[in-house]
Amino acid sequence: MDEALTESDAIGLAKGFKALGDPTRLRLLSLIAARADDEVCVCDLTDAFEVTGPTISHHLRVLREAGLIDCERRGTWVYYWIIPSALAPLSQLLDTSTLDTSMLSAANAS
Amino acid sequence: MDEALTESDAIGLAKGFKALGDPTRLRLLSLIAARADDEVCVCDLTDAFEVTGPTISHHLRVLREAGLIDCERRGTWVYYWIIPSALAPLSQLLDTSTLDTSMLSAANAS
DNA sequence: CATTTGTTTTGATAGCTGTCTAGACAGACA
């Protein structure tokens, strides 16, 4: 057997997974990712859910503080987009085709 | 833009990510995955952490109830192993190289 | 400047989570 995730690496990666561990946030992320122009206005997101605006704003903040998305205000509206380089190490960590080695490379990358 | 995750798909996938959203569980998973023989005894896991045995047991249960690992008692010891097919859709969902289409295929697979 | 619309922040609350200690259970073995 080889070494695996260090504690500090695990802490960093777990923050990302924790942010993804909510159905509303997962759908928010997929809605943002599905946009052809790679960014989406909050007003379009709010309409797709049954929860209130402040709740959507809260979830977007969690995703942003986890470093998975970013946003910018342009005039009246605020636009969000995905940060692919933040998602990549999370995806690689779970890649079962090269699971044990990806554990190490993801640890080094973070 | 295309469709994205449905609510029920998001609920299922979020369960997996939620289970991964803790540093101890992430390290447990990596320790199990790093074993050459693909399975590991609880006693080996407990020694690698500072938390108590019951806490490790709790985290293993969370991972098991999320369907990410499974276990079997053989004599005195209990052995755990990873379920790669449960990790794959989570990894694919975050694969930024094919992000929007993987959202759909993961939804169909779950 | 006042108003309207889009978005976020604040404050409150119910429910969940990670951790512990104490105790229970399972198997091995004398």
Place this chain on the structure above:
DNA sequence: TGTCTGTCTAGACAGCTATCAAAACAAATG
């Protein structure tokens, strides 16, 4: 059968989280 060791469950508790209503903030526009 009794005892020892490995593992899990039960119960308790502090801290965190998802949600909402109400209020605040930001930009556009009359």
